[in-house]
Amino acid sequence: xxxxxxxxxxxxxxxxxxxxxxxxxxxxxxxxxxxxxxxxxxxxxxxxxxxxxxxxxxxxxxxxxxxxxxxxxxxxxxxxxxxxxxxxxxxxxxxxxxxxxxxxxxxxxxxxxxxxxxxxxxxxxxxxxxxxxxxxxxxxxxxxxxxxxxxxxxxxxxxxxxxxxxxxxxxxxxxxxxxxxxxxxxxxxxxxxxxxxxxxxxxxxxxxxxxxxxxxxxxxxxxxxxxxxxx
Amino acid sequence: xxxxxxxxxxxxxxxxxxxxxxxxxxxxxxxxxxxxxxxxxxxxxxxxxxxxxxxxxxxxxxxxxxxxxxxxxxxxxxxxxxxxxxxxxxxxxxxxxxxxxxxxxxxxxxxxxxxxxxxxxxxxxxxxxxxxxxxxxxxxxxxxxxxxxxxxxxxxxxxxxxxxxxxxxxxxxxxxxxxxxxxxxxxxxxxxxxxxxxxxxxxxxxxxxxxxxxxxxxxxxxxxxxxxxxx
DNA sequence: CGAATGATTGACCCCCTTCAAAAGCGGTGG
DNA sequence: CCACCGCTTTTGAAGGGGGTCAATCATTCG
Numbered sequence: 001x002x003x004x005x006x007x008x009x010x011x012x013x014x015x016x017x018x019x020x021x022x023x024x025x026x027x028x029x030x031x032x033x034x035x036x037x038x039x040x041x042x043x044x045x046x047x048x049x050x051x052x053x054x055x056x057x058x059x060x061x062x063x064x065x066x067x068x069x070x071x072x073x074x075x076x077x078x079x080x081x082x083x084x085x086x087x088x089x090x091x092x093x094x095x096x097x098x099x100x101x102x103x104x105x106x107x108x109x110x111x112x113x114x115x116x117x118x119x120x121x122x123x124x125x126x127x128x129x130x131x132x133x134x135x136x137x138x139x140x141x142x143x144x145x146x147x148x149x150x151x152x153x154x155x156x157x158x159x160x161x162x163x164x165x166x167x168x169x170x171x172x173x174x175x176x177x178x179x180x181x182x183x184x185x186x187x188x189x190x191x192x193x194x195x196x197x198x199x200x201x202x203x204x205x206x207x208x209x210x211x212x213x214x215x216x217x218x219x220x221x222x223x224x225x226x227x228x229x230x231x
Numbered sequence: 232x233x234x235x236x237x238x239x240x241x242x243x244x245x246x247x248x249x250x251x252x253x254x255x256x257x258x259x260x261x262x263x264x265x266x267x268x269x270x271x272x273x274x275x276x277x278x279x280x281x282x283x284x285x286x287x288x289x290x291x292x293x294x295x296x297x298x299x300x301x302x303x304x305x306x307x308x309x310x311x312x313x314x315x316x317x318x319x320x321x322x323x324x325x326x327x328x329x330x331x332x333x334x335x336x337x338x339x340x341x342x343x344x345x346x347x348x349x350x351x352x353x354x355x356x357x358x359x360x361x362x363x364x365x366x367x368x369x370x371x372x373x374x375x376x377x378x379x380x381x382x383x384x385x386x387x388x389x390x391x392x393x394x395x396x397x398x399x400x401x402x403x404x405x406x407x408x409x410x411x412x413x414x415x416x417x418x419x420x421x422x423x424x425x426x427x428x429x430x431x432x433x434x435x436x437x438x439x440x441x442x443x444x445x446x447x448x449x450x451x452x453x454x455x456x457x458x459x460x461x462x
Numbered sequence: 463c464g465a466a467t468g469a470t471t472g473a474c475c476c477c478c479t480t481c482a483a484a485a486g487c488g489g490t491g492g
Numbered sequence: 493c494c495a496c497c498g499c500t501t502t503t504g505a506a507g508g509g510g511g512t513c514a515a516t517c518a519t520t521c522g
Contacts, residue, residue: 068372068376070376070380070381070461071461074380075380076375076376076379076380078372078375078376089365090365090369091362091365091366091369096369096372097372119354119357119358119361120354120355120358121354122354123350123351123352123353123354123356123357124351125354126350126354126357126358126361127350127351127357129357129361130350130357130360130361130364131322133361133364133365133368134320134321134322134364135322136368137364137367137368137371138321138322138327140368140371140372140375141299141309141327141328141371143375144307144309144371144374144375144378145299145301145307145309147375147378147379147420148307148378148419148420149301149305149306149307149420150301151477151478152477152478180500180501181500181501181502182500188379189378189379189380190478190479191478191479191480192500192501192502193478193479193480193501193502193503194477194478194479195501196501196502196503197478197502197503200502200503213486213487213488213501214486214500214501214502230301230302382509382510383509383510411467411468411469412468412469412470413468421510421511422510422511422512423468423469423470424469424470424471424510424511424512424513425509425510425511426469427469427470427471428470428471428510430470431470431471444469444518444519445468445469445470445518445519463522464521464522465520465521465522466519466520466521466522467518467519467520467521468517468518468519468520469516469517469518469519470515470516470517470518471514471515471516471517472513472514472515472516473512473513473514473515474511474512474513474514475510475511475512475513476508476509476510476511476512477508477509477510477511478507478508478509478510479506479507479508479509480505480506480507480508481504481505481506481507482503482504482505482506483502483503483504483505484501484502484503484504485500485501485502485503486499486500486501486502487498487499487500487501488497488498488499488500489496489497489498489499490495490496490497491494491495491496492493492494492495492496
């Protein structure tokens with residue numbers, strides 16, 4: 001059967017002759033490696049709500065905040081994307097969320113149309129996308145539980161532990177808060193004042209220690225932090 | 232709430248010769264049609280957190296609440312799954328959430344291992360799973376924004392509109408609340424008392440009308456309800 | 463009917479928000 | 493070097509939205 005899509009035709013021809021640039025079963029990472037690298041300054045947007053969804057991005061360096069704003073300006077951060085994370089996946093032609101760099105970052109850009117068309121004939125790739133979205137779904141659900149059910153202190157504890165799991169290994173007890181208090185507040189459904197006060201409270205309880213002008217948090221009592229986060 | 236996509240043409244194998252039980256490219260719907268139908272009584276569980284993830288389910292009838300419980304009993308409902316929605320997808324071998332019937336329901340059961348192994352060699356199927364999870368991710372994000380940023384009245388309005396979009400067509404202004412107040416509360420991160428009071432408030436504002444002993448809601452002023460939900 | 467379950471309503475209180483001010487913390491330039 | 497400025501964070505005081513506790517009402521079902 002002849003391939004009908006442009007990309008498939010290309011891959012098919014390439015496989016038959018020369019070494020293909022994009023083989024029928026290249027991995028997601030192979031494809032991403034081919035994307036161009038883009039540098040994003042702090043507070044610059046990777047994409048905005050309403051933009052045509054032309055690309056999918058993989059964070060290489062830095063932190064990207066993915067968020068939704070309401071008409072009156074209220075903002076809910078859905079996720080902080082760290083190196084390795086994919087952002088911009090979806091089924092719609094336009095972005096429903098915005099993505100903004102928390103600090104100077106680098107992202108690899110990959111054509112969404114190409115990627116998703118390729119996935120239509122490459123089960124391996126499609127499965128990878130499926131798994132990536134499943135991971136993201138799990139993270140979003142976790143945040144939903146935190147925001148829907150937990151107190152301010154519990155939310156902060158949960159947030160710090162998530163950062164710790166994602167950044168430092170089990171031994172590294174210091175996590176770097178690249179984001180501002182307002183970002184943490186908008187992630188956890190709190191105000192900056194409450195975030196600040198709650199951090200102070202955790203500090204006074206001897207659970208954490210704040211360094212470097214409030215940008216680094218050292219976990220002093222990991223067990224109590226976990227207890228707080230789960231309760 | 233993984234909505235499946237429209238049934239596509241049957242695989243060429245099936246059209247060309249006999250119908251195989253599971254052709255290399257059967258659609259998700261074909262596969263689901265082969266699953267056994269299981270009746271679930273109200274309050275009965277489809278699966279529980281910690282159970283081995285042996286099956287994926289598609290709701291055929293009724294409503295299934297997918298939720299997570301904290302150690303102290305607090306509960307966050309992640310989603311109400313309605314007919315057509317898929318539940319139980321994921322990458323882990325065990326369930327991380329629980330699923331419980333809100334009212335007497337019917338679900339179609341499909342072996343998770345079989346489905347996911349089939350997806351590894353069937354791009355078409357894998358893409359369908361990918362899209363289904365994307366849909367669910369979008370819905371979960373929407374709920375997260377609601378719970379993280381909106382007031383009680385706004386949450387209720389958002390909830391009612393979501394139900395309306397899902398159940399009644401644009402013309403049907405009456406939505407059936409199959410679930411109890413406690414379910415709505417646990418979905419929206421409120422208490423049953425607040426849900427009750429807020430419904431009363433919307434009623435006194437002339438936006439909704441409650442019928443059938445509190446189980447049905449008639450939307451009297453759709454525009455004001457939308458205004459509330461988006462604000 | 464009477465018991466059980468769920469929904470509503472009331473009174474009180476607390477956690478978090480809001481409003482306001484002060485204090486850090488870099489940068490820039492005189 | 494330090495004064496100044498903008499930005500962010502911290503801290504304080506006051507108020508409110510929703511939680512908690514408790515009583516009443518409604519509905520269903522044995």
